[in-house]
Amino acid sequence: QKEVEQDPGPLSVPEGAIVSLNCTYSNSAFQYFMWYRQYSRKGPELLMYTYSSGNKEDGRFTAQVDKSSKYISLFIRDSQPSDSATYLCAMSGGMIKAAGNKLTFGGGTRVLVKP
Amino acid sequence: DADVTQTPRNRITKTGKRIMLECSQTKGHDRMYWYRQDPGLGLRLIYYSFDVKDINKGEISDGYSVSRQAQAKFSLSLESAIPNQTALYFCATQLSGDQETQYFGPGTRLLVL
Numbered sequence A: 001q002k003e004v005e006q007d008p009g010p011l012s013v014p015e016g017a018i019v020s021l022n023c024t025y026s027n028s029a030f031q032y033f034m035w036y037r038q039y040s041r042k043g044p045e046l047l048m049y050t051y052s053s054g055n056k057e058d059g060r061f062t063a064q065v066d067k068s069s070k071y072i073s074l075f076i077r078d079s080q081p082s083d084s085a086t087y088l089c090a091m092s093g094g095m096i097k098a099a100g101n102k103l104t105f106g107g108g109t110r111v112l113v114k115p
Numbered sequence B: 001d002a003d004v005t006q007t008p009r010n011r012i013t014k015t016g017k018r019i020m021l022e023c024s025q026t027k028g029h030d031r032m033y034w035y036r037q038d039p040g041l042g043l044r045l046i047y048y049s050f051d052v053k054d055i056n057k058g059e060i061s062d063g064y065s066v067s068r069q070a071q072a073k074f075s076l077s078l079e080s081a082i083p084n085q086t087a088l089y090f091c092a093t094q095l096s097g098d099q100e101t102q103y104f105g106p107g108t109r110l111l112v113l
Helices: none
Strands: A004-006 A011-014 A019-025 A032-038 A045-051 A054-058 A061-066 A071-076 A085-092 A109-114 B004-007 B010-013 B019-025 B031-038 B042-051 B054-057 B064-070 B073-078 B087-094 B108-112
Touching: A004 A085, A011 A019, A019 A085, A019 A109, A032 A061, A045 A054, A045 A061, A045 A071, A071 A085, A085 B042, B004 B087, B010 B019, B019 B031, B019 B087, B019 B108, B031 B064, B031 B073, B042 B064, B042 B073, B073 B087
Parallel strands: A011 A109, B010 B108
Antiparallel strands: A004 A019, A019 A071, A032 A045, A032 A085, A054 A061, A061 A071, A085 A109, B004 B019, B019 B073, B031 B042, B031 B087, B042 B054, B064 B073, B087 B108
8 A cells, every 4th residue: 555645637627616636645654745736747846835734725725634534635726727737745754864854745636627 | 947957858778778867956955856756656766865975765776876976966877777667757956954845857758668
């Protein structure tokens, strides 16, 4: 079983819809939770991060972390065609040298927003 | 991100050949990473380096080696390439103390025949 599970999609939605993405994980040591966005033929770029449990909002994007359920979510409101990309969740246990601040990634969910 | 560059961007090689992928950064970051990406598997860490003299194996280091020639340069070598090393390879940088953000290069697409 993978340490971080993410539905690969593709997830196709009409423009203006809410996109809902999620990841589940098994390692209770994870403290930092991130969402990266990756456009085709590009490297991933950090979209949002959350420390421990709770919600965080940034414009049209909302990230939620439920550590008790080992479940994280990303919501995109008023989705645009420019949001079409692969979204990867990533997690780490924190600034521990032995872990190398290693990020553990989900497999990514491909999202397509249709005009 | 132009601050992190990777060369070559695409490479086709044959089984058994030695190849080197190079990464350079102008961000002044001390930490550098090499990942590979395979469909459905996300990114997996190959090697990471906290500074020029500190190099560590990641979760899938077998068949790979690295060299940190300078703070700004981190190279990945495949000593004897095999077909299951066909993948997309990414270099990333991070500033120590910045918990969240790793900055990724544009990737190298490698095909081993």
